[in-house]
Amino acid sequence: MNNPVPCQSVSGGNSGGYLFPSSSGYCNVSAVLPHGRNLQNQPPVSTVPRDRLAMQDCPLIAQSSLINHHPQEFIDPLHEFFDFSDHVPVQNLQAESSGVRVDSSVELHKKSEWQDWADQLISVDDGSEPNWSELLGDSSSHNPNSEIPTPFLDVPRLDITANQQQQMVSSEDQLSGRNSSSSVATSKQRMRWTPELHEAFVEAVNQLGGSERATPKAVLKLLNNPGLTIYHVKSHLQKYRTARYKPETSEVTGEPQEKKMTSIEDIKSLDMKTSVEITQALRLQMEVQKRLHEQLEIQRSLQLQIEKQGRYLQMMFEKQQKIQDNKSSSSEASPKQCNGSFAEVEVGLETLTGDQNESASASRKRVRED
């Protein structure tokens, strides 16, 4: 993409810049900056010309008067790299669910007034020591008797681990160009659990005598999974205990189940107590839910398709542009050929759109045939 880079580097009090690593795929910087403290040592991260710089000149100031002149620094050091999609060779179906997610950790050196919104969303990094060895699954920190001498080896116990390790290693590669004393508080990493990992967790807990007696440290040791930190285990254990010992509250919302039961109570209060009717109400609820899910899946795949086609079209147009440029720069003008190619592209566009509509109606058809 040749689009102008949205990231900006601002020389403010801190000579670092804005970093929006979530979007850094199209920012020229793909690496992540560590702690704000280290920013002074970092070169500016963007190649955007100065005249696109920021906050100080932002006319929004006049309008909203909520923005002061001090730039915010968004530092989300490992967010980008713990989200793996294309970068990591997928070894099993669980790959996408097993990534280690990093919580946003943002340094607010200077608060802007209007950032109270952002403030809510952003947690300030506690600035704990970087712990790359732990992140990289250095076995020595967790498992003295580790079966994993290097991050690249598969761990026998969990399929998941291989991917986590790979993912963490990849992130290291991407960051190798920078000062790798990362700021990320390991405790802030978010783990993406899978049913398999959870099963192993439950097994470990049971081995240790149940959820009340098991300690995070012991579970962590048993799991023997370099990607897992004690923080992950601790919070997961807490959730697990809650889920087991408070069956009277709703599983996720935490609301007392009386609220959910209201639907049944309503029915009872209407004097329609037959279990058949209650069951039918549930069945109907289920049907509607199923329908929504169906449609969501279809919609999602359509959206993916649209973006894919959009990218393809863009590529084609750019190619076409190149051809045109070459043609016009060279002395031989062949307008006929140019037009021909353009027509091809247009037909391509129609075809793709047609395909999309076709597949959409095909999907709908499939649904109806259920």
Add this chain to the structure above:
Amino acid sequence: MKFGKRIKEQIQESLPEWRDKFLRYKELKNLISSPAPAESIFVGLLNAEIDKFNAFFVEQEEDFIIHHKELQYRIQRLVEKCGHNDEMFREEISEMRKDIVNFHGEMVLLVNYSNINYTGLAKILKKYDKRTGGGLRSPFIQKVLHQPFFKTDLVSRLVREWETTMDAVFPVTVAEAEGYERCAAVTSAAAGVGIFRNTVAALLTMKEMRRGSSTYSAFSLPPLNISDSDLVLRSVHLSSPIPIP
């Protein structure tokens, strides 16, 4: 304006803890409408929103995974206990059924959450490009496609598993099938609460959003065809004045 209204309605109908986790579509739209929307601010806000989605989604997913397991154990124990004696444990079975359906519903709502936020992002980016003549949308949306909150495969898998389980463990009896008609009135009472209401709202929203618009393009979704479920939806009176707790 349509989407803004729709997402607002969705949020109102959604489970209470979820309400502040959705995309702040209106605020972003206002930002775009300002005389010179700064890209850095806009992008910063979007990224913050994405972080919010990711955090919420992954946490919910974790809760679901735990609960999924617990429900499985519960069913196992119940099936063992009942044997073929369904009659004796009618209430427990009914309770179990309700929990499964509600769990299924929550998971579907999470998928819906993911989708509606994605859709909102796509729309707001489109608006931004329109306003600024920029090319922010395409690369940004590519990034979004790789975000954790967009990857709903695991939750969808669990959803389908429970649909199968429901059919297998709680098959429809003849009596139930006949009871369907009488159920309609009952359902309209049940519809006023929590998950069900939210689900129906989501379906209607989706249908509405995908009606042809003035800006229909190659990037737009085709219209939704859920005429079959209209029958289902008609039996639900969403306008019933049952307040959300």
